[in-house]
Amino acid sequence: MNHFELVREHLEIESVVNKAKSPDCGAVTVFVGTARNNFNGRKVISLYYEAYFEMAQIKFLEICKDIRSQWESIVHIVVKHRLGNVGISENIVVVAISTPHRADGLNAMSFLLTKLKESVPIWKKENYEDDEGVWKENLECINPKHD
Amino acid sequence: MPKVTILFFAHARELVDKAEDSIEVDHKMAYEDLKEKIFSKFEPIRGLKTFLIALNHDYLEPGSSVQLKDSDVIAIIPPVGGG
Numbered sequence: 001m002n003h004f005e006l007v008r009e010h011l012e013i014e015s016v017v018n019k020a021k022s023p024d025c026g027a028v029t030v031f032v033g034t035a036r037n038n039f040n041g042r043k044v045i046s047l048y049y050e051a052y053f054e055m056a057q058i059k060f061l062e063i064c065k066d067i068r069s070q071w072e073s074i075v076h077i078v079v080k081h082r083l084g085n086v087g088i089s090e091n092i093v094v095v096a097i098s099t100p101h102r103a104d105g106l107n108a109m110s111f112l113l114t115k116l117k118e119s120v121p122i123w124k125k126e127n128y129e130d131d132e133g134v135w136k137e138n139l140e141c142i143n144p145k146h147d
Numbered sequence: 148m149p150k151v152t153i154l155f156f157a158h159a160r161e162l163v164d165k166a167e168d169s170i171e172v173d174h175k176m177a178y179e180d181l182k183e184k185i186f187s188k189f190e191p192i193r194g195l196k197t198f199l200i201a202l203n204h205d206y207l208e209p210g211s212s213v214q215l216k217d218s219d220v221i222a223i224i225p226p227v228g229g230g
Contacts (some may be wrong), residue, residue: 122229
């Protein structure tokens with residue numbers, strides 16, 4: 001199963017892990033991205049996320065296809081990502097990948113997270129204590145750096 | 148001339164102050180000409196340092212030739228920040 005979901009409410013890690021679990025798997029590799037309270041010394045008070053859902057879903061499925069061609073033992077891939085305002089320390093994204101053994105899951109997780117940050121159309125605005133918010137670009141983003 | 152839907156997200160949405168509009172385009176256009184067409188109708192988009200254009204949920208390659216038809220959906224994709 002490849003499952004991608006965008007949620008506006010609190011994101012429970014357990015719900016993602018349970019969705020990825022499989023009786024024939026001995027491992028669920030999990031990543032949790034959380035909201036950090038600082039950027040380059042500036043105090044961040046909250047984050048705001050928005051997405052182009054239809055395209056994000058398509059890009060996620062392309063990444064899953066790529067992952068499954070490299071690591072054939074992968075059983076389930078589950079991604080839930082927040083939308084809207086996210087408070088400090090809240091979960092932004094939870095990813096869970098189930099595999100019979102841990103190695104493929106760990107490698108696939110690293111690959112998935114890089115690809116997610118490169119090209120899946122989700123945007124983040126950082127809101128600061130002392131200034132107006134700024135839309136942030138992932139370092140991995142595929143956009144040309146200069147136009 | 149085909150009339151396509153154009154979607155704006157994140158910083159792009161804020162600059163044009165709308166999430167969706169439409170724009171008349173040619174059946175076949177160079178990527179750069181499409182971009183200029185977008186700039187001419189939605190001038191504030193020039194405020195983006197960089198962006199990509201998606202056509203029907205797929206990224207267009209800068210420098211490519213683009214085929215367009217009525218009912219197509221293009222989207223202005225500012226640098227992504229998810230994950």
